[in-house]
Amino acid sequence: MDFYDRVLQLCNQKGITISNLGKEMGTKLSSASISRWKTGAVPRRANVKAIADYFGVSVEYLLGEAEPESDHPRAYRVPVLGRVAAGLPLYAVEEILDWEELPLEWKKKGEYFGLQIQGDSMEPRICEGDVVIVRKQEQVESGEIAIVLVNGDSGTCKKVLWHEKGVTLISLNANYAPQFYTCDEVKSLPVTILGKVVELRGKF
Numbered sequence: 001m002d003f004y005d006r007v008l009q010l011c012n013q014k015g016i017t018i019s020n021l022g023k024e025m026g027t028k029l030s031s032a033s034i035s036r037w038k039t040g041a042v043p044r045r046a047n048v049k050a051i052a053d054y055f056g057v058s059v060e061y062l063l064g065e066a067e068p069e070s071d072h073p074r075a076y077r078v079p080v081l082g083r084v085a086a087g088l089p090l091y092a093v094e095e096i097l098d099w100e101e102l103p104l105e106w107k108k109k110g111e112y113f114g115l116q117i118q119g120d121s122m123e124p125r126i127c128e129g130d131v132v133i134v135r136k137q138e139q140v141e142s143g144e145i146a147i148v149l150v151n152g153d154s155g156t157c158k159k160v161l162w163h164e165k166g167v168t169l170i171s172l173n174a175n176y177a178p179q180f181y182t183c184d185e186v187k188s189l190p191v192t193i194l195g196k197v198v199e200l201r202g203k204f
Contacts, residue, residue, distance in 0.1 A: 003048075004037035006062055009096070010055045025054050075101040080114035080131050083154040084147060084194060100131060100201065111136045113195070115147060115155065121171040122157055126200055132157060133199035138192075145197040150181075151189045157197065167191060 011018045022029025027050065033043065042048065042063065052059045080098040100114045114131045122145075126132065132147075140146045142162040147155040148169055158169035158179075166182040169191075181191050 002040060002064065003042045003062060004034075004040075006064065007037065007051060010057065013098075014055070021051075025050065074104045076104055076107060077101055078112045078114055078133075080116055082116055082118070084113065084115055084134075098131075100133065102133065109135070112198075114201075115157070117157060121173050121176045123173045125172050126157065127202065129203045131201045131203060132197045133201065134195035135198050136195045140193055140196045147194040147197065149192040149194055150179075155194045160193070 007021070008018050011021060016024050018034060019031060021034075037043075043051075045059070048059050048062055052062050077099040079096045080100055082097050097116055098114070102112055106112060112133055112135050114133055117126055117128055117130045117132060120128055132145075134147050140160055142160065144160060145157065146160050148158050148160065149155050150169075156169075158171060161168040161170060166180060167186055169179040169181075171178070181189065185191065
């Protein structure tokens with residue numbers, strides 16, 4: 001995301017339109033300036049600072065140099081994605097929906113991201129709109145829930161069962177049939193583990 005995208009996301013979270021940002025801040029902000037942001041222009045540092053102060057984020061975050069800072073001294077924030085694909089740095093994915101706070105000590109255990117669940121295949125335990133916290137890793141134990149990429153599509157949340165002949169991806173919703181892939185298909189499609197689901201954060 002560039003400067004314009006980050007400001008737009010913050011406006012959406014605050015329930016205001018970007019065209020009314022200047023009015024909300026009590027300052028002059030022309031539509032021409034906002035149009036320039038869309039093309040990649042960035043305001044002067046002082047103006048960026050004013051916008052950052054209004055939203056309660058750092059200048060570095062608005063400029064894409066850092067994640068948003070947590071209000072809690074023993075926590076840090078990770079992005080919540082609407083989709084996730086293999087090989088992409090998390091902060092390069094444009095579809096960042098929100099941020100979730102994690103205990104600061106988790107930072108030593110690996111790289112994490114949040115993923116908003118789409119669909120009902122993991123009900124009743126995990127519902128559409130819920131957020132799962134995922135630790136990036138290429139393998140999980142049999143029986144663990146993971147984010148899995150099949151044939152290059154966006155990652156899906158499934159219980160993983162390994163066999164000598166391949167792997168079965170299981171939905172918790174009994175209305176969905178298990179998906180079995182042979183060892184050859186795991187390599188050829190491929191079937192890729194993107195990370196292990198370590199926590200569920202239900203949303204109401």
